[in-house]
Amino acid sequence: MNRRRLLGAGLAVLLGPAAARAQMPAYTWDDGSVPFVVTPMEVVSRMLQLAEVGPGDTVIDLGSGDGRIVIEAARRGARGLGLELDKSLVAAAAENARAAGVADRARFEAMDLFTADLSAATVVTIYLLPELNAKLLPKLLALRPGTRIVSHDAGIGDWPFDERLELRVPDKPVGDGFSRVELWVVPARVAGNWSLELPEHGGRWTLRIAQRYQLLDVEVAATGGRDFVVPGVRLRGAELSLVTNGIVGRRAWRNVFTGTVQGERITGELRASDGNETRTFAFTAVR
Ligand SMILES: C[S@@+](CC[C@H](N)C(=O)[O-])C[C@H]1O[C@@H](n2cnc3c(N)ncnc32)[C@H](O)[C@@H]1O
Numbered sequence: 001m002n003r004r005r006l007l008g009a010g011l012a013v014l015l016g017p018a019a020a021r022a023q024m025p026a027y028t029w030d031d032g033s034v035p036f037v038v039t040p041m042e043v044v045s046r047m048l049q050l051a052e053v054g055p056g057d058t059v060i061d062l063g064s065g066d067g068r069i070v071i072e073a074a075r076r077g078a079r080g081l082g083l084e085l086d087k088s089l090v091a092a093a094a095e096n097a098r099a100a101g102v103a104d105r106a107r108f109e110a111m112d113l114f115t116a117d118l119s120a121a122t123v124v125t126i127y128l129l130p131e132l133n134a135k136l137l138p139k140l141l142a143l144r145p146g147t148r149i150v151s152h153d154a155g156i157g158d159w160p161f162d163e164r165l166e167l168r169v170p171d172k173p174v175g176d177g178f179s180r181v182e183l184w185v186v187p188a189r190v191a192g193n194w195s196l197e198l199p200e201h202g203g204r205w206t207l208r209i210a211q212r213y214q215l216l217d218v219e220v221a222a223t224g225g226r227d228f229v230v231p232g233v234r235l236r237g238a239e240l241s242l243v244t245n246g247i248v249g250r251r252a253w254r255n256v257f258t259g260t261v262q263g264e265r266i267t268g269e270l271r272a273s274d275g276n277e278t279r280t281f282a283f284t285a286v287r
Contacts, residue, residue, distance in 0.1 A: 034128050036065050036089060039152050040169050043179045044072050050163060050183045051123045051148040053078050060121040062113040062128065062136070067093025067106065069125050074102035078123070082108040083116050118143060127152040141213070145188035145261065146237030153180050159213050162236070187214040188238040188261035196285035198222075201272055202248045202255075207285065211235075220244045240266060248272070259285065 064082025202222030259268025
C-alpha cells in the first residue's frame with residue numbers, strides 16, 4: 001500500500017491514502033515535498049507570543065499556505081511576508097489578508113523558500129518537515145543575531161531550542177492531538193579569545209570562549225585574580241551574560257558581566273559584589 005507521511009507529532013505519522021485525501025489537498029509527498037496543512041489558530045497565536053511579535057517586527061513565514069501566520073502577525077502590528085511555492089495558495093493568502101484588512105502589512109510571494117533572501121526578517125516562522133528544517137539550518141543560523149525562529153512540530157537539525165511549548169490541540173487536523181512549538185534565537189558568533197582591561201578590578205581579564213550554537217564553554221582569567229569559576233553563562237542573540245566567581249584583591253567576588261556583542265567587540269557592564277560592597281564598571285572586550 002502506498003503510504004504517505006503527514007505532518008504531525010514527530011512528523012512521521014503514517015496514514016492510509018484515503019484518510020490523507022480526506023484531510024488535505026492532493027499533494028505529492030513521496031518526493032520529499034511538504035503538503036499544505038494549516039497550523040491551528042490557537043497554535044499560531046502561541047507561536048507569535050513565544051517570538052514576542054509586535055510592531056517593528058518583520059515576520060517571514062516559510063511555506064505560508066493560506067497566509068494565516070503572516071496575517072495574524074500583521075494584526076499584531078508587524079510587517080509580514082509569506083513565501084509559498086503554490087501560486088493558488090499565494091492568491092488565496094493575499095485575498096485573506098485583504099479580507100482581514102491587513103493587506104498593507106501582509107505580502108505573499110510565489111517562490112521557493114530555499115532561494116529566498118531572509119535578511120530582512122526579525123522573526124522566521126516554519127511548519128515544515130524535519131529534513132527541510134535541517135537543510136535550512138545554515139541559512140537560519142546566518143541570520144542577524146537576535147533573529148527569532150519559531151517552528152511548529154519540527155526541530156532544526158541538531159540546533160538546541162531556547163524555549164519549547166507543548167499544547168493539547170484537539171482540533172488539529174493531523175498528528176496526535178498535540179502541537180510542539182519551539183523557539184531559537186540566532187546567536188552572535190563569540191568563539192575565540194577576548195580580553196578587557198579593568199585596572200581597578202582584576203587588571204587584564206581574558207575570556208576563552210568555545211561555542212556550539214548558543215551554548216558556550218567559557219574559561220576566565222584575570223592578572224590580578226585567581227581561581228575563577230564560571231557558574232553561569234548565557235547567550236541570547238547578541239546579549240551575553242557571564243557570572244564568574246573568584247578572588248580579586250584577596251576578596252571573594254561574584255562578577256556578573258552583561259554585554260552586547262558587535263562583531264569583534266563586546267561592550268557592557270560588570271557588577272562585582274563581595275556580599276558587602278558592590279562595584280560597577282563599564283567594559284569593552286575585544287577579540
Ligand atoms: C505545512 S504547510 C504550512 C502552512 C502555514 N505556514 C501554516 O503554518 O499554516 C507547508 C507549506 O509549505 C509550502 N512549501 C513546501 N515546500 C516549499 C518550498 N520549497 N518553498 C515554498 N513553499 C513551500 C507548501 O506548499 C505548504 O503550503
